[in-house]
Structures are given as C-alpha cells and as structure tokens.
Amino acid sequence: MTTDDRAPGARPEEDDESLGVFGSWRALYAAVLIYTFALVALLYLLTRALDHSIT
Amino acid sequence: MSGIDWLVFALYFGGVVSFAYYQSRKNVGVEGFFLANRRLGWGAIGLSVMATQASAITYIGTTGQAFSEGMGFVQFYLAQPIAMVILCVVFVPFFYRSRVFTAYEYLERRFDAKTRSLTAFLFLMSRGLATGIVLYAPAIVLSVIMGWDETSTIVIMGAITVAYTIMGGITAVIWTDVIQMLMMFLGIGVALAVLFSSLPPTVGVGDIMYIGGIQEMWSSIDLSWDPTNRYTLWSGMIGGLFLALAYFGTDQSQVQRYLTASSLKQSRLSLIFNAFFKVPMQVFILAIGVLLYVFYHFERPPLVFHAAEVAQVESSERAPEYRALETRHGEVHELRRTATLELVDARATGDDLEPLKRAITEYDAELAGLRQDSRALIAEVRGSSSNDVNYVFPSYLISFVPAGILGLLIAVIFAAAMSSLDSELTALSSATVIDFYRRHFKPEASDAHYLFVSRMATLGWGVFAVLFALYAGQLGSLIEAVNEVGSIFYGSLLGVFTLAFLVKRANGRGAFIGLIVGMASVLAVSLFTDIAWLWYNVLGTAIVVLVGFLLRGPPGETQPSTA
Incomplete structure (x- = not known):
C-alpha cells in the first residue's frame, strides 16, 4: 500500500523528494532501521564486555 | 547556592520568559496560538519533540534509577527509532x-463524534495527571537545595510556566524548547565532565568501567523472556515500540508539534531527527547515574538521600536506631572504599582481582541491606513508604558540584521541566477548546473569542496541574509513575488510530466498543497480574484492533478515509 493510496489529496512528488545524502525517503528509513539494530548490537557487546561480576 | 549560581539561574529564567514574551507578538488567532500558523521547520520541531519527552523526571528519576539498577532502562527507548x-x-x-488541530479531531472525520470525544477525554485525563507529576519533579530539587517547602515551590514553578505559555502560545513554546533542549545537551556534558573530574586522580576510565561492571551496572541488554521483568530487550522492542507509537502518534502533546510544520517533509524530518538522537541522549543520562554509583565508592554517600525524611526520623524516638545504621553504613563504606582503591592498584599491577571483587560485592550487599533497613525504619516512623531514588542526583549536586556549575545544572533541570510542562499545557488546552468547547458548546464564534478561551483553558489546566502536583509526593519512582498512568490508556488509543489508518471497513461503533473493552482489559491486567506495564500497550492495541475488526462494516460499505 502506498501513502497516496491511504491519503487522497497527497502530492505525489512527496515520497520521491530529494533528501540530501540519503537520496530518498526509503533510503532514509532504511538507514534508521540499520542504525537501530547497530545500536542494539553495540549495547549488547558492551553488556558482555563490561560484565565483571564475580564468577 | 552561591551568588554566581543565582546569577546563572536568573539569566536562564529571565532569558526564557523574555523570549516567550517576544514570541507572543507573533500569535494571530487560534491557529497561531495552537499551530504557529503551520510554518515551522524540522530542526525547531525536532528539538521541541525531544524536549517535550525529556522532562525533569528524565534527569532526576532516570539518573536515580541508573544509580540503583544500572543501564537496563535504556531498553525502554530502543524501539523508538523504529x-x-x-x-x-x-x-x-x-x-x-487532514489539516486538523488535534489528533482526535481526525477520529471524528474517520469514525464519529463519540469516538473523538472519548479519546480526547482520555488524553485530557491521563496527560492532565502526568502534567502534575512533571511539575512536581523540579519542586523536589528546589525543596532540597533551597529549603523551600514543596507546596510553595510547585505553586511558583507552575505560575511562571503557565504565564509564559499563555503569553506565547505554541510558537513561544517550541522556540523556548529549542533553547531548553540545547541547555539540556550542555548540562549532560557538564554533569559527566564534573563527575569524571571528581574521581580520585588514580582512577581512570577503564577503572570506572570495571568498578561499574562488578555489579553489572553497565548491563544494557537483558535477553530474558520473563514478562514480569520490567526491562528486557523484548519488552523494550515490542512493548516500548507500542508505547512510542502511542505517545508520538496519538498524544496531542507530540502530534501538535509536528502539525506546526510548514510541509509534510518538515514534519517527517522532525521525527527522524529524534530517531537518531534520542537513544544516545538517554544512554548519556543513564551513564550519569552509573558514574554516580562509581563515584560513591570513593566518597561516602548518605545512607538515605532524602534529607527531609532523615530529619524526620532523627527527631523521632527511633533516632538511636537510625544512627546505629548510619554508623555501620560509614564503616562498611570505608571498607568498600579501601577495597576499591586496592582493586584499582591491582588492575595497574596485574594482581589477582577476584578476592577484591568478592569483598566489594559483599560490602555492596551489606550497604544495600542497610539502606533497605533504614528505609523500612523511616517508613515506620512516617507511617508511609519511603523512596529516595529521585533524590540521588539532587543530593549529589548540592554536596559536590562547584559554584556556577550548580546554578547551570539546576537551570537545566528547570529547562527540562518547563519544556515539558509548557508543551503539555498547550496540548491540553487545544484538546479542551477544539475537541470540546468549539465542537460541543460554541461552534460558531470569532477567532478572537477562541483565542481568549484557549488562554483561559491553558490557565485552567495549569491550576489543575499545580493541585495534582501537590499530591504527587505520595507516588513512587516518578519516571515509572508517569509512564504507568499513560499505559492504562495509551495502548487502547493506539488501537483506535490503527483501526482508522489500516482497517478500511472499521467503523465508529467498532472503534468505540473496542476502546472501552481495551481499556477495561488493560485495567484488569494491571490490577490482577504481575505483567510488566510496558506490555499493557501491546495488549490494549491488540484488543481494540481485534474488536474493531470483528465489528467492521460489511464488504462494500464505505467508510470516510480522511478529511
């Protein structure tokens, strides 16, 4: 389903607008998702690396 | 506070109020007051979205929580970018x-008037209560630092914020939020720098990480599936996702922000800005709490951080018992301090660390037990429960932070409080005027009349927030209290909007009944089970969507889609 299907009256060019280095909305959204999973992975690695509880 | 602290504090207050007054000249009509005439850019809106979410509770409650339990609370925010x-x-x-003023106005166009009114009412109720708590948090700081009683502090704080919100409307609110958010970033950096510099010179970054790691304070990710465990990766990624969708997608205090944008692109970019910066900000705020935990290995912490409660027990006939606990607390702290310094040396020389870690762990456990005993004693003396989590950071500020910086950090806590309170007041006012007054009582009136009523509604909600804040002291950890109040309604509200956007044949009857059933179910779960509150949002959304789907119209029945 596209945004325009859901919302009559939308300007069709909005989803294809240029967004600087990201190029398109889809690329920007993908960057956010990759960033999120990278954050989770980083925090998990830190959790493991900084666990100095007694064995 | 010293003279220089007061100067910094006065500069902040004077600057914000003057700026709000300047911005108030730009309000023309009710659309200017509530939506800044829809002409703002993503940067200002993005910072305002962040500032609205980050209240003083974020600084006081979250740092206290990290001091007690470590970094695990960050999982609550991990799904926010998604x-x-x-x-x-x-x-x-x-x-x-759809060019609406409020999120709930959209629901009347999609469903019916009763669904709009009920959702707006739920927002007013839950956000009204939360606003009272937001106001209460900085009052704690002032009561600790200046010796004012909490009642006077709440009234003074509320009055100043309400005054500039009434003057400036959403334009002033957003631009003051920008200043306040930038101050918050500065405050986080300064707090971390001050904490680092307060540690003994022999203690390096690696030592800090190691000491925190002995009690797993840096542990950010918990992979367990226990639904009664409050913060796990799964409750964060699933429950937290639903809560974030509900908060940013159905709460007028956030929706109103991105409705002020000059274009759809600007609206979206303001949220994407938050997707990138919110989690790192939260990590740094939590790190302040863990650094405090490490810092108090080298400096003696108070047995109980809430000075007023300590004074109460010390003036009672149970004072000798408390003093005995305090004496033992001092002795054990000294033992832990010595062991920690030896650990730092052993790390440098490569000696065996296990015996020292064991000793520190035992001292930690005894210190925690002494704190628990002292809180139980205080509770018996006071006749009500004792919780000092929210006093940990303020207590550190007044005892250890140098002049000038103290004023700045106090101003930052005020900035956080005011940037949330002003946003919530404009949101409450907009829902009151647009969804009730204009919709049900006076549909045809001049713009000037609605502007006047909007200002009066802001004043009314400010008075309500002050009154509620006066009772907020009876609640536990503030950060959770705010979220728990919202979670009773948020999931069900999200369910209604999900129906509106994604189920084409959903109708007003199904949405309304679904909303009632969803809220009743969440309330029952919260009262009769131990399921952690982050899951309430998932449950509420699922039930509303299910009921709405089952009661949807027959194939071919036309439902209005948008404006």
Whole structure:
C-alpha cells in the first residue's frame, strides 16, 4: 500500500523528494532501521564486555 | 547556592520568559496560538519533540534509577527509532494532510463524534495527571537545595510556566524548547565532565568501567523472556515500540508539534531527527547515574538521600536506631572504599582481582541491606513508604558540584521541566477548546473569542496541574509513575488510530466498543497480574484492533478515509 493510496489529496512528488545524502525517503528509513539494530548490537557487546561480576 | 549560581539561574529564567514574551507578538488567532500558523521547520520541531519527552523526571528519576539498577532502562527507548519510521510512513501523512488541530479531531472525520470525544477525554485525563507529576519533579530539587517547602515551590514553578505559555502560545513554546533542549545537551556534558573530574586522580576510565561492571551496572541488554521483568530487550522492542507509537502518534502533546510544520517533509524530518538522537541522549543520562554509583565508592554517600525524611526520623524516638545504621553504613563504606582503591592498584599491577571483587560485592550487599533497613525504619516512623531514588542526583549536586556549575545544572533541570510542562499545557488546552468547547458548546464564534478561551483553558489546566502536583509526593519512582498512568490508556488509543489508518471497513461503533473493552482489559491486567506495564500497550492495541475488526462494516460499505 502506498501513502497516496491511504491519503487522497497527497502530492505525489512527496515520497520521491530529494533528501540530501540519503537520496530518498526509503533510503532514509532504511538507514534508521540499520542504525537501530547497530545500536542494539553495540549495547549488547558492551553488556558482555563490561560484565565483571564475580564468577 | 552561591551568588554566581543565582546569577546563572536568573539569566536562564529571565532569558526564557523574555523570549516567550517576544514570541507572543507573533500569535494571530487560534491557529497561531495552537499551530504557529503551520510554518515551522524540522530542526525547531525536532528539538521541541525531544524536549517535550525529556522532562525533569528524565534527569532526576532516570539518573536515580541508573544509580540503583544500572543501564537496563535504556531498553525502554530502543524501539523508538523504529516507531519514528512507522509514524512517518503511516501516521504523519494522515494528520498533516487532514489539516486538523488535534489528533482526535481526525477520529471524528474517520469514525464519529463519540469516538473523538472519548479519546480526547482520555488524553485530557491521563496527560492532565502526568502534567502534575512533571511539575512536581523540579519542586523536589528546589525543596532540597533551597529549603523551600514543596507546596510553595510547585505553586511558583507552575505560575511562571503557565504565564509564559499563555503569553506565547505554541510558537513561544517550541522556540523556548529549542533553547531548553540545547541547555539540556550542555548540562549532560557538564554533569559527566564534573563527575569524571571528581574521581580520585588514580582512577581512570577503564577503572570506572570495571568498578561499574562488578555489579553489572553497565548491563544494557537483558535477553530474558520473563514478562514480569520490567526491562528486557523484548519488552523494550515490542512493548516500548507500542508505547512510542502511542505517545508520538496519538498524544496531542507530540502530534501538535509536528502539525506546526510548514510541509509534510518538515514534519517527517522532525521525527527522524529524534530517531537518531534520542537513544544516545538517554544512554548519556543513564551513564550519569552509573558514574554516580562509581563515584560513591570513593566518597561516602548518605545512607538515605532524602534529607527531609532523615530529619524526620532523627527527631523521632527511633533516632538511636537510625544512627546505629548510619554508623555501620560509614564503616562498611570505608571498607568498600579501601577495597576499591586496592582493586584499582591491582588492575595497574596485574594482581589477582577476584578476592577484591568478592569483598566489594559483599560490602555492596551489606550497604544495600542497610539502606533497605533504614528505609523500612523511616517508613515506620512516617507511617508511609519511603523512596529516595529521585533524590540521588539532587543530593549529589548540592554536596559536590562547584559554584556556577550548580546554578547551570539546576537551570537545566528547570529547562527540562518547563519544556515539558509548557508543551503539555498547550496540548491540553487545544484538546479542551477544539475537541470540546468549539465542537460541543460554541461552534460558531470569532477567532478572537477562541483565542481568549484557549488562554483561559491553558490557565485552567495549569491550576489543575499545580493541585495534582501537590499530591504527587505520595507516588513512587516518578519516571515509572508517569509512564504507568499513560499505559492504562495509551495502548487502547493506539488501537483506535490503527483501526482508522489500516482497517478500511472499521467503523465508529467498532472503534468505540473496542476502546472501552481495551481499556477495561488493560485495567484488569494491571490490577490482577504481575505483567510488566510496558506490555499493557501491546495488549490494549491488540484488543481494540481485534474488536474493531470483528465489528467492521460489511464488504462494500464505505467508510470516510480522511478529511
């Protein structure tokens, strides 16, 4: 389903607008998702690396 | 506070109020007051979205929580970037293009008037209560630092914030939020720098990480599936996702922000900005709490951080018992301090660390037990429970932070409080005027009349927030209290909007009944089970969507889609 299907009256060019280095909305959204999973992975690695509880 | 602290504090207050007064000249009519005439850019809106979410509770409650339990609370925020993408794709286009004033106004166009009124009412109720708590948090700081009683502090704080919000409307609110958010970033950096510099010179970054790691204070990710465990990766990624969708997608205090944008693109970018910066900010705030935990290995912490409660027990006939606990606390702290310094040396020389870690762990456990005993004693003396989590950071500020910086950090806590309170007041006012007054009582009136009523509604909600704040002291950890109040309603509200956006044949009857059933179910779960509150949002949303789907119209029945 596209945004325009859901919302009559939308300007069709909005989803294809240029967004600087990201190029398109889809690329920007993908960057956010990759960033999120990278954050989770980083925090998990830190959790493991900084666990100095007694064995 | 010293003279220089007061100067910094006065500069902040004077600057914000003057700026709000300057911005108030730009309000023309009710659309200017509530939506800044829809002409703002993503940067200002993005910072305002962040500032609205980050209240003083974030600084006081979250740092206290990290001091007690470590970094695990960050999991609550991890799904927020994903929520932002979903909001940009699904929610924002509907709201923006329908040119509504409030999120609930959209529901009347999609469903019916009763669904709009009920959702707006739920928002007013839950956000009204939360606003009282937001106001209460900085009052704690002032009561600790200046010796004012909490009642006077709440009234003074509320009055100043309400005054500049009434003058400036949403334009002033957003631009003051920008200043306040930048101050918050500065405050986080300064707090971390001061904490680092307060540690003994022999203690390096590696030592700090190691000491925190002995009690797993840096542990950010918990992979367990226990639904009664409050913060796990799964409760964060699933429950937290639903809560973020509900908060940013159905709460007028956030929706109103991105409705002020000059275009759909600006609206979306303001949320994407938050997707990138919110989690790192939260990590740094939590790190302040863990650094405090490490810091108090080298400096003696108070047995109980809430000075007023300590004074109460010390003036009672149980004072000798408390002093005995305090004496033992001092002795054990000294033992832990010595062991920690030896650990730092052993790390440098490569000696065996296990015996020292064991000793520190035992001292930690005894110190925790002494704190528990002292809180139980205080509770018996006071006749009500004792909780000092929210006093940990303020207590550190007044005891250890140098002059000038103390004023700045106090101003930052005020900035956080005011930037949330002013946003919530404009949101409450907009829902009151647009969804009730203009909709049900006076549909045809001049713009000047609605502007006047809007200002009066802001004043009314400010008075309500002050009154509620006076009773907020009876609640536990503030950060959770705010979220728990919202979670009773949020999931069900999200369910209604999900029906509106994604189920084409959903109708007003199904949405309304679903909302009632959803809220009743969440309330029952919260009262009769131990399921952690982050899951309430998932449950509420699922039940509303299910009921709404079952009661949807027959194939071919036309439902209005948007404006």
